[in-house]
Amino acid sequence: MSQQTFSLPYQHPFDPDEQYKKSVVYFSMEFAIDQALKIYSGGLGFLAGSHMRSVYALKQNLVGVGMLWKHGYYDQDRKQDGSMQPAFREKMYAYLVDTKIRFQIPILGKEVWVAAYYLPPDVFQSAPVFLLTTDTDGNDETTRAISYSLYDADVTYKVAQCMVLGIGGARLLEELQYEPQVYHFNEAHAVSAIFHLYNKYKSVDELKKRIVFTTHTPEEAGNEKHDIDFLNNLGFFSGLDLETVRKISGTKDNIFNHSLAALSLSRKANGVSKLHGEVSRNMWKVYPGIAEIDHITNAQNNTYWIDKDFEQARIIGDTDKIAARKKELKKLLFKTVADQCGKIFDPNVLTIVWARRFAAYKRPDMFVWDGNRFEKMMADKEQPVQVIWAGKPYPKDQGAVDTFNHLFYLSHLFPNMAVLTGYELALSKLLKDGSDIWLNTPVVTREASGTSGMTAAMNASLNLSTYDGWICEFAKDGENAFILPVAKGDDINKQDCDNLLDKLETTVIPTYYADQQKWRQMVLNSMNDVNADFNSDRMAREYYEKLY
Structure with a gap:
């Protein structure tokens, strides 16, 4: 017999809300x-x-x-020399x-x-x-x-x-x-x-x-x-x-x-x-x-992702508390950096993170394409930066694996550069909590939405991004995020790389070190702007209203 409620023992733990009574089954390859x-x-x-x-x-x-x-997706392990190696282990x-x-x-x-x-x-x-x-x-x-x-x-x-x-x-x-x-x-x-x-x-x-x-x-x-x-x-x-x-x-x-x-x-x-x-x-x-x-x-889902101290400070608009909490969470993230990479990072230094699936169109290594400018930035003692990469390529995508390993080998040259393995929910949370800048570099129109920057923004990290996906509905350049102009013409890679380094050199880094008041206001704006529209409760409601 067909029915719209499950028999025991697989019942919903609640009677559905009146607005959401229609019965839906959601098929997904991964959760x-x-x-x-x-x-x-x-x-x-x-x-x-x-x-x-x-x-x-x-x-x-x-x-x-x-x-x-x-075996899950795979476990991101390291080879003897520290480069990436997929491992497939049984899960219970x-x-x-x-x-x-x-x-x-x-x-x-x-x-x-x-x-x-x-x-x-x-x-x-x-x-x-x-x-x-x-x-x-x-x-x-x-x-x-x-x-x-x-x-x-x-x-x-x-x-x-x-x-x-x-x-x-x-x-x-x-x-x-x-x-x-x-x-x-x-x-x-x-x-x-x-x-x-x-x-x-x-x-x-x-x-x-x-x-x-x-x-x-x-x-x-x-x-x-x-x-x-x-x-x-x-x-x-x-x-x-x-x-x-x-x-x-x-x-x-x-x-x-x-x-x-x-x-x-x-x-x-x-x-x-x-x-x-x-x-x-x-x-x-x-x-x-x-x-x-x-x-x-x-x-x-902001209930799952948001640090409670950040949220309390956001509600009352206390930017000092947000900044103090950010330093605490940076220290926590930097324990993982020290553990995996043997490098001691400083919570007072601007920390930039690129972390998501490694794929060619996301251009994980764009930051290092101009080697001279990257080296100069990494060597700056007056306005220092720390950079962390993490993310899993598809294990058979050799190009993406090679990009990951190239960044890992490059990191040996810089005490302020780290490449982490094991990018799953827990490490993702640590990186969002501990980053000052969440770097997002996809080729424009190729990122359908992207969501990692949402959870970063919820946790007091500012998005530095190309103008693509969800960012177009969220970002106001210089108010709640840093946005790169849309590249036009043949060599969009060179334009985007130049624009990224320009933005860092002329705007992002100077604001962090010379105008903390503006930085803190941008962080608060970002947290407020991401809170309602990019919480999955809104999304789940819209699926009932618009699709079901």
Whole structure:
């Protein structure tokens, strides 16, 4: 029987608020809910984790469905010489509940067993979340391995992972006898569920009533595509004939575009910032019959992220208290710097941090491109700086790994430069608390939203950023942030690098050392401006109002 509330023991711990009674299931490949649950890689997970915490706070009738990754994403270890090395270690979570639910789905011509575990809401004050795994009795080593590592580098395994999330997630809801009013796909990873549901509802109109989609990718090339026969042989389309698949998913040839299928079969979709909404509408407008694309700007859960002393000082506008607390938290961060790098940093020195996923378009090493100017800045004893990098590249992205290691080797030359490993929720929090400047350098229009700067701003760190993603809705240059002008023409990399160093030399560093009153006022403005609009409670409300 279909129903809109779970049977025991998987009930919401509360009666949903009147405004949020509509039942929603939120599918996501990763959730960063707590440091202790390592089933995420980066921004998509941080966003989903904050969303699940706001669901709990607002008493929304929403349930998460994700994956239980045996090795997590990976552990960022070091080689003998200190450079980066991915390690894959088994994770155990005593607080997850084995639902004892087991079912099979066809993948690669095999009937693969899927087991479901449950994260009770009271463990981390989150939405109830079900996590799926193939690492269970009845599967051989090859099928167990589907749920070993998030974003497996092998394309067959990665698609199989998407099928476990999508088809497996839809099957789990049937096992629970739970039929939500809304299926929300956070990115296109779970799009295989749509074909399973089409078999059930037999009509595109019935599907569209129930499905909504969030896209996070601001360029067409970044959306996953695969050969339609390859997917069909894996079992991706739940037995539907390819003519039907092409017809309903907007596929004109043999290349299946996962995001296009999600947009073709959703009643509504959203980008994740105002700018990204515009970019997405422009990008997809050539395809007839796709869902309307609105925008709901990403946000982070300030209850989880904000230091309580900062928040108390912000509310009463006490900039002295904020500055004093910042020094305390810098000392705490610098213990990790000393531990990992053998360097003693000074809490009185301007501290710049670049920390997020290492990817080419985010340009992690832009700060060092002009070696002479970088060296001069690092050697300045009158107005000194300290710089910290952290972040995980995809383990198979050799270019990004090389960039990380290049920065690490370069750091040997400077006692005031550190490159940290282990960028997960806990280190992220330390870096936001302990930074004065949060550096953000993506190529403009390529960062759909970005959220790391939000949690930095919540914790009295000023954003120094290119004008992209959420920053366009937040930043007022010289009032609550430092913004680089948008580069034009052929060599945007050189322009952005020059503009970054100019901004540091002429504005950021002199303000910190010569005009602390202005600096403190900017920090307070930044904390106030980020507080309401970029708290995930606002985002979670908007998902109900605009999407569900």
